[in-house]
Amino acid sequence: MEEVKDHIESKTKSGKKGEVVIEVKGLKKGFGDKEVLKNINLTVKRGENVVVLGRSGQGKSVTIQCIVGMLTPDEGSVKVFGEEVPELSDEDLKEMRTKMGFLFQGAALFDSMTVKENLEFPLTRVLKLKDQADIDKRIEEVLESVGLPDSGDKMPSDLSGGMRKRIGLARTLVVNPEIMLYDEPTTGLDPITSREISQLILEVQKKYKTASIIITHDMECAKLTADQVLVMDDGEYIAEGTFEELQKSDNELVKSFFNDIK
Numbered sequence: 703m704e705e706v707k708d709h710i711e712s713k714t715k716s717g718k719k720g721e722v723v724i725e726v727k728g729l730k731k732g733f734g735d736k737e738v739l740k741n742i743n744l745t746v747k748r749g750e751n752v753v754v755l756g757r758s759g760q761g762k763s764v765t766i767q768c769i770v771g772m773l774t775p776d777e778g779s780v781k782v783f784g785e786e787v788p789e790l791s792d793e794d795l796k797e798m799r800t801k802m803g804f805l806f807q808g809a810a811l812f813d814s815m816t817v818k819e820n821l822e823f824p825l826t827r828v829l830k831l832k833d834q835a836d837i838d839k840r841i842e843e844v845l846e847s848v849g850l851p852d853s854g855d856k857m858p859s860d861l862s863g864g865m866r867k868r869i870g871l872a873r874t875l876v877v878n879p880e881i882m883l884y885d886e887p888t889t890g891l892d893p894i895t896s897r898e899i900s901q902l903i904l905e906v907q908k909k910y911k912t913a914s915i916i917i918t919h920d921m922e923c924a925k926l927t928a929d930q931v932l933v934m935d936d937g938e939y940i941a942e943g944t945f946e947e948l949q950k951s952d953n954e955l956v957k958s959f960f961n962d963i964k
């Protein structure tokens with residue numbers, strides 16, 4: 703119980719809406735001769751959804767990897783919760799990542815475990831919770847949040863692609879992350895399920911007040927979820943604004959993303 707209290711306290715301590723949570727300035731990152739990120743500037747506030755659009759191979763995932771400390775920038779500043787990420791010790795990095803949730807395209811559930819066991823895993827391994835009643839309560843709440851309250855005893859193989867995505871999201875949310883990173887959350891899903899997942903991203907933002915970065919090619923997802931949209935090209939952001947603002951852009955690349963959306 704103590705751990706839970708600590709976690710909730712640390713959340714409320716750091717938790718003012720609108721406060722800057724991720725701040726990237728002048729980020730450069732290359733591999734060998736190849737410059738991938740040339741000048742990335744990005745600010746994400748608590749409770750804000752930032753959508754990043756861009757063609758394949760432009761460096762969207764590399765940006766995320768710099769933010770979570772998996773890659774070291776060549777130049778520039780990457781701050782999360784006010785701390786310079788490349789300067790964090792391994793232990794502090796681990797601590798920082800416990801406050802982050804990831805929903806990646808290939809995010810797989812453990813196939814040999816039930817849904818409930820899949821959700822227990824981060825609670826016992828990451829948050830090191832021991833109180834079973836508390837664990838059960840959190841799981842019940844999070845399954846409710848993703849709209850699958852009665853799925854605890856199911857095996858992942860019994861679930862549809864969309865349901866699996868929801869459980870993947872539940873597994874991420876169960877530790878109460880302050881930052882959510884979504885990499886192509888709706889890719890591979892049919893239009894109706896995609897819309898449901900986008901809707902869920904919006905509900906997560908409202909309920910958990912997360913600061914979120916959403917990388918997507920799905921313009922309906924962008925339209926539904928974005929407070930701010932960034933368009934990435936050739937290692938930098940070439941346009942920035944609300945969905946409606948960018949929809950009116952004269953830039954050919956920006957226009958190409960918005961062509962099919964009414």
Ligand SMILES: Nc1ncnc2c1ncn2[C@@H]1O[C@H](COP(=O)(O)OP(=O)(O)OP(=O)(O)O)[C@@H](O)[C@H]1O
Pocket residue numbers: 733738756757758759760761762763764765
């Ligand atoms: N660890 C690495 N070592 C070498 N090159 C890398 C590494 N990670 C990424 N790259 C290169 O950096 C470029 C940008 O990759 P990244 O995965 O960030 O693109 P992306 O914008 O996320 O594309 P997609 O939409 O296809 O996922 C690519 O050319 C990729 O090959």
